[in-house]
Amino acid sequence: MAAAVTALLAALSALALIASPTWGELKNPGLWMFAIVAAVAGAARGYWLRFDIDHSWRLIRLQNAYDGFIAAAGLIGLALVEIALAAIGPADQPTMELGLTVVASFLVGRSAAVLLRSRQEPQSDLHDSPSPPAEG
16 A cells, blocks of 8 residues: 555656646657556556455555555655756756656556556465454
């Protein structure tokens, strides 16, 4: 769940960066093409990602999933570069919107694939305590 929230926040931040000058700039088909390709690549990565799931505690443990950490660090780096360039550079300079959009789309696709797969995966006990009481 936390990974999905992180990906959603990343996508919203990329969308806010794209839309901050005007909503008319959302009509950039090249940017959306890269975003769709990155989301499909992220979905493929999420589909082949190995993980264990504890349905009763709603926990997921991703195995060898360093790409999410690297992508999140890349988002932070691109955002810091964008902030620095906006503070010291002219107003008509290129922005990091393509990189932010691609990385955020990858994370959204990866999280969506893991979420969809997690419902069909078999139970693994990831918590030592007994199961929580059933929600009624």
